[in-house]
Amino acid sequence: MTDVLHRGSPATTGDPARVRLAADSVRLAYDERVVVDDLDLELTEGSFTAIVGPNGCGKSTLLRALGRLMRPTSGRVLLDGREIARTPTREVAKVLGLLPQAPVAPEGLTVADLVARGRHPHQNWLRQWSRDDEAVVAEALEWTDMAGLGDRPVDALSGGQRQRAWISMALAQGTDLLLLDEPTTYLDLSHQIDVLELVGRLHAERGRTVVVVLHDLNLAARYAQRLVAMKDGALVASGTPAEVLTEQLLADVFDLDARILPDPVTGTPMVVPVRRLR
């Protein structure tokens, strides 16, 4: 039985400097409207990156391009050095999983069925439900604490449980890389923490390379190792949370007058807003 869930083995996390996913002078546009222009970004093996920025700065668009949901009008997205647009979607789906913003499950679908659908890239006409599939799905449910809810329809779950179910599906997909687009949307604070703890564990315990678009700067600083700040379709700053979250940057990027204090719990930077500039 291959051990699809466990990516933390030294063989796969050997070189933390290895670039897994990269944007190479990428320009992204919807019809004529350019949203992201000439952007470069490298995401290395085992990293946990949060993309932050004001509404409309192009961060979700960038994530879509990184996940092969959108094709750059110029420039390239490279997955393990290979141009992602030229890689068959099924091969991409075995390496890179993504969770869209506010995904909707079909009515009546059970949690176990949802998570089982994560095995789709590994299945084919003959091999629809192997022992591997079953073991991986069972473990993904267990690991996300959803095993007891396997029989429940996804639409009957609370928001937090629903997001757990989707993360469980992404886990069952067994990909090295995981892209999440605002996974905490519509959740109350305690469920936001719950979801981000889970994503953090995916990174720490499973060795997943994680990229997440987040709105909440304090949570981004707390959970991600690296922040990438965007404004008007360009990358403005990149580095550790302490390097990126400065009072100057908040003024430049978010038009926000704010103080930065150390988070009393984790020591990461914490933003205390004063007022909106301009």
Place this chain on the structure above:
Amino acid sequence: MSAGPVGTAPVSAPALERPVTGPRGRTAVRVGPVSVVLRWRHLLVPLVALVVLVLVSAVSIGRGDYPIGIPDVLRTVVGLGDGPQEFIVLRLRAPRVVVGLLVGLALGVAGAVFQTFARNPLAAPDTLGITMGASVGAVAAIVLSGGTSAGALLGGLGIPLAALLGALVTGLLLFLLAWRAGVDGYRLVLVGIALWSMGAALVDWMLTNAEIYDAASAYVWITGSLNARTWDQAVPLAVALAVLLPLALATGRALSVMQFGDDTARGLGLRLAGAQAAVVLLAVGLTAAAVAAAGPITFVALVVPQIAVRLAGGSRPPLLASGLLGAVLVVTADLVTRTVLPTALPVGILTAVIGAPYLLWLLVRGRRQLT
């Protein structure tokens, strides 16, 4: 870090076992490299539908001015009947039932495909204008055949071919107009409704200008009827379905991922554009073949998939069960129009009369909400 997965299935191997991760009522079957999950309700519903279908068909063939019992009908169908019975059963009565059965099968599957693809229970060949397109073709062939050269050409094609052409052209228009780097389900429904309205206006216009006799026969065609069907209609339809149905049933795996929406489907490795094109064109083809043979028997494609999903469970209308239940509905409706009712109505009227209350009953009774 690489400890074995916890909570796995028993490793020692009976070939049949209940997956630990799923709801009850399903069994994983594994033979060598082949593995599938069987859901008992997804097998039971088609099986029961098949039995009912055989019985209703036999009753339907048996009823008429010269009644024949069910056992005699079945015996004749498998080739053990005597001369006169064989003539009545195989020559006179069977074609009508076979056409009805195949039409129901095609419409049921097409409806299930459209509804899953569009993620909308209102999506069906009826509402998307495809059957209306067939009506435009057929009515044009009936009404205009005496007049203009284009009309004469259509009339020369014959009504079934004109209807087939109308349905295919409308289906192609639907596909092309809804296509924007992939087909969005919502857009598909809106484009379909627009096409439907245009088709309806054209049909009305032609009927208004038609001779009264032509209008009457066009009207019967528009309602959908199995009257006077022979093997001439049944055989081409059977050939078309022999090609289209297996392909349509094979889209099930793609549909089960498509129903999550475009982004998730792509994220799970589906080649979305190709799969969407295949799915829409197959459903259009099934509809066109059915409508060419019997006219636009309404409501089957719309209502049967919703009935099937409520009977079989799951998150999308099951394709095979939808097809078989569609066949049961059409054959039953035809039987009722011929025997119970004082005047013989076109079958299309009764499919709505039977199907709609049954769906309403399931809706009132069920806990499921409509999205």
